[in-house]
Amino acid sequence: MSLDAFELFKKLLYKNAFMFRKTFDSVEEEFGQPWREEFDLHLRNLFGMDEERYLYAVKGYTKFAIDFMRLERLFKQKREYEPQTYDEAKERVYMNRDYMMNLYLPGILVSHFLWRHHYRQFQFYKEQFLPRLDAYDDKRFYEVGTGTGFFTVQVPRHDPAWHGIGIDISPYSREFTLNQVNGWGFGNQFTSSETNIIGAGLEPLPVVQCIEVLEHLSDPQIFLDNLRLMLREGGVGFVTAALTAPNADHIYLYWEPEEVIAQLEKAGFQVHDYVEEKGYEAPPEEIVPKVAAFIVS
Numbered sequence: 230m231s232l233d234a235f236e237l238f239k240k241l242l243y244k245n246a247f248m249f250r251k252t253f254d255s256v257e258e259e260f261g262q263p264w265r266e267e268f269d270l271h272l273r274n275l276f277g278m279d280e281e282r283y284l285y286a287v288k289g290y291t292k293f294a295i296d297f298m299r300l301e302r303l304f305k306q307k308r309e310y311e312p313q314t315y316d317e318a319k320e321r322v323y324m325n326r327d328y329m330m331n332l333y334l335p336g337i338l339v340s341h342f343l344w345r346h347h348y349r350q351f352q353f354y355k356e357q358f359l360p361r362l363d364a365y366d367d368k369r370f371y372e373v374g375t376g377t378g379f380f381t382v383q384v385p386r387h388d389p390a391w392h393g394i395g396i397d398i399s400p401y402s403r404e405f406t407l408n409q410v411n412g413w414g415f416g417n418q419f420t421s422s423e424t425n426i427i428g429a430g431l432e433p434l435p436v437v438q439c440i441e442v443l444e445h446l447s448d449p450q451i452f453l454d455n456l457r458l459m460l461r462e463g464g465v466g467f468v469t470a471a472l473t474a475p476n477a478d479h480i481y482l483y484w485e486p487e488e489v490i491a492q493l494e495k496a497g498f499q500v501h502d503y504v505e506e507k508g509y510e511a512p513p514e515e516i517v518p519k520v521a522a523f524i525v526s
């Protein structure tokens with residue numbers, strides 16, 4: 230297949246973000262052709278071949294990654310996230326159009342491919358979670374915290390019969406997600422909502438996914454208690470969390486997957502499988518950013 234979108238992004242990254250060229254080359258070598266093809270599809274369906282939009286994505290990722298590295302250095306010194314309330318993060322990040330559309334969302338989208346632990350999490354999702362959806366006749370799912378819409382489109386990619394209900398407090402995440410689902414041709418299979426799920430009494434559906442939301446909350450237990458009510462008995466869910474990974478809007482600090490499992494089980498979920506991935510290899514005593522993904526019912 231043609232990889233024109235991938236090659237355009239690569240050219241612009243080499244030219245405008247030379248400091249990340251080594252990372253790009255290393256990840257490309259590790260994951261190979263399937264990674265190139267997957268990356269190309271996501272770029273092509275979201276940005277077409279508009280070079281200006283690719284440049285925004287490169288610059289957005291660069292700013293996002295540099296900001297993360299700065300916060301990581303502080304975190305390793307203090308062993309805690311920079312203090313902030315949820316309302317402060319909401320106002321400074323989620324309701325800031327320039328920050329969301331030109332840095333945060335493009336940065337996260339690209340990180341799914343350039344950060345090894347993010348891409349490995351995606352592989353786990355495709356291989357271990359998506360096949361479980363084939364058991365359901367009711368083809369409706371919730372995604373709470375759609376972010377870029379990256380995971381939102383994976384369900385109808387797997388089976389076009391599925392209809393998603395995406396929930397996000399940020400109007401810019403909802404806009405970015407709509408651009409994503411429309412770019413893939415799934416616009417008629419998706420409904421966007423800004424519903425606060427706490428006490429909302431939403432109809433339980435057979436599938437729920439929630440990607441890296443928990444660390445953004447002051448009290449993730451209350452959130453998980455309500456997320457559990459959105460999952461029908463016998464249904465399946467995919468929940469992830471960032472561990473020891475500082476970011477501009479990360480509030481709740483998880484150190485190990487067992488902390489997330491304890492909260493999931495307290496909410497009434499049963500954990501069937503999970504994976505923990507490190508951002509990079511380091512000595513055991515060094516703190517590294519991680520992600521953990523859980524398949525639950």
